[in-house]
Amino acid sequence: MRCTVFGTGYLGATHAACMAELGHDVVGVDVDPGKVAKLSDGVAPFYEPGLEEVLRRNLAAGRLRFTTSYAEAAAHAQVHFLGVGTPQKRGEYAADLRHVHSVVDTLTPMLERPSVIVGKSTVPVGTAAALGARARASSATDVEVAWNPEFLREGFAVSDTLRPDRLVLGVDQGRDAAAWVEALIREIYAEPIAADVPFLLTDLATAELTKVSANAFLATKISFINAVSDVCEATGADVTVLADALGYDARIGRRFLDAGVGFGGGCLPKDIRAFMARAGELGADHAVAFLREVDHINTRRRTTVVDMAARACGGTLRGADVAVLGTAFKPESDDVRDSPALHVAGMIRLRGAEVTVYDPKALENSRRVFPTLNYATSVTEACEFADVVLVLTEWDEFTALRPQDLDQVVRVRSIIDGRNCLNRATWRAAGWVYAGLGTP
Template identity: 85%
Template sequence: MRCTVFGTGYLGATHAACMAELGHDVVGVDVDPGKVAKLADGVVPFYEPGLEEVLQRNLAAGRLRFTTDYSDAAAHADVHFLGVGTPQKKGEYGADLKYVHAVVDTLAPMLERPAMIVGKSTVPVGTAAALGVRARERAKVDVEVAWNPEFLREGFAVQDTLRPDRLVLGLDHGRERSAWVQEHIREIYADLIAAEIPFLLTDLATAELVKVSANAFLATKISFINAVSEVCEATGADVTMLADALGYDARIGRRFLNAGLGFGGGCLPKDIRAFMARSGELGADHAVAFLREVDNINMRRRTKVVDMAARACGGSLLGANVAVLGAAFKPESDDVRDSPALNVAGMIQLHGAVVTVYDPKAVENSRRVFPTLNYATSVSEACDRADVVLVLTEWNEFTALTPTDLDPVVRSRSIIDGRNCLDSTAWRAAGWVYAGLGTP
């Protein structure tokens, strides 16, 4: 089928390339000419394992192209995926829908035949229905709006698009053409449905709530184990062993029960805040009041690590050399949006330390956010004459480190494991002062 994808950031570029991989004729649309030019040349403007190969393969096959021309896109297809960002509003918790509205306002008047706009972006509940009204007010033809939320994990985005654990489609069941929308979406995802990927058909509001509810649940699970880690620190218990024991309970599971520095990135933090804001608008803020503490626990982990670094340096960070290993919010990504690692590095610098950061993929993005930090090109360079080493993103390169790797370069053999990803026994046996989160 022919389809378009509006927005070529992390979500949109991945969706466009993967829809072409499924055999569809795809046009990716963006208002940023530089981004469009890069993608058209087969260059992904962010790091995502495996995506560049998919992009280049489908460009070469002629199934994928990119443009800034909305009229070209409007004429190309009847199915228009909406994959633009919905960032947190400045100074507020709510989601900023200006990019979503801009696409609808520009595209709708250009449509010359009945079409559908299928949302992928994470939006506050009620947005899809409002967009349907907005689109039909501006269009000369019939326009349907449906919602097909994404569930991508950075580092696994290609896999999660081509073999998701479920497909969710929200329809406006009050519209006569909802069956037409479902038929087209089923055709687009025919290969996935044939592979027995569960296909869940819902109303618009349910589809919108599925994604934000999933993120809120995961954030709650992460903050729960981090809250327990604070109790472990007060009692001498080991949160890692405790999580292992909890994980054997099939009702709980072990995934996302890793105590440490907490979550970040472009989704979980802003999505749970937008969920709280929208719930308040609906008069249901009491129902998600617990998410405020989830957010607070998560942010508290960052100041905890700063305090640990100060203790490791004798009580003050003023003039200390601090090595920070990791800047991306998670491994296999160059995304530094709301990154706990980079946030900690910045706070430590504000306390008077000389901070040197190394990350395998995220240095350039980090430099744009925190240009005053020092950046290294290797672990050994970052740790040169360090008074304390902080491991804040669990890249394989860091989890594989041994004391002998760092012994020749550091000034003090002190390490803070912000992700509880190192072998504490081995580091202590080698004469290092090791400190983890929630571990004795």
């Protein structure tokens, strides 16, 4: 089947490549010629394990191509996926929908046959219905808007697209074409549906809320265990053992119960803020008021780690040499958007320390955000003469570290485990001062 994907950022490029992998004839569209040129050469503009192999395989097979031409895309297919960014507005909590509106306003006048625009982007509830009216007002043919939210995890995006936990499709159930839209999307996802991936058909608002509710729940779970870790520190309890005990309860589960420096990235922080903003617009701000504290807990974790670093350096960071291992917001990603690790490194630098960072994949992105930090090309280089080492992203390269790897490199044998991912007994037995979050 033919389809297009508008936006070739993290979401759009992955979706385009994976739709081609499912056997469809796909055109990816972006206004950035540089991005289009890279993708056309089989080079992803970001790091995602396995994505470039999928890109190259489908480019070579002729099932995938990229363009800047909306006219070419409009003529190519009648199913158009919308995967552009919805960042947080500057100075506000609300989502910025300019890119979404721009795609719809540019595409719909070019459509010459009945078409469906299928939203993948995370948007405030009510956006899809408004876009449907907007699209029909500017098109000479029938246009439907549906919403098919993504649930990708960075680092697992290819497998999450090809074999998702669930497929959610929101349609305008008051429109005569709702059944036609459902049939088209079922055809596109025929392979995962045949593999027993659950397919849930909903109204537009439910589909939109499914995505933001999932992110709000995950953010709440992370902030919950981080709040409990503060109590553990005050009492001498061990939050890692406590989390294991909670995780055995099938109603709770162990995932997302790892105390640490908190969550970040391009989704959870901005999505819970947009959720709060939209709830306020709807007069339901009281219903999600707890998310404000979820956000505050998460932000405070960063200051907590900075304060731990200051204590490790004798009470002040001025003049200290600090090594930070990890700047991406999570392992298997080069994404530094709202990264706790990079934010902590920047705050330590602002307190007067000399900060040297290393990350296996995110150095280039980090340097663009914080050019005043020092950037190393290895763990050893980053830790040379360090007064304290901070592990802030749990890359395998860092969790595999042993005290003897750094004994002769650092100035002071002191380590802060911002992800509780190291064996503290091993480090302490080797004579290191080890500090974790919520651990004795």
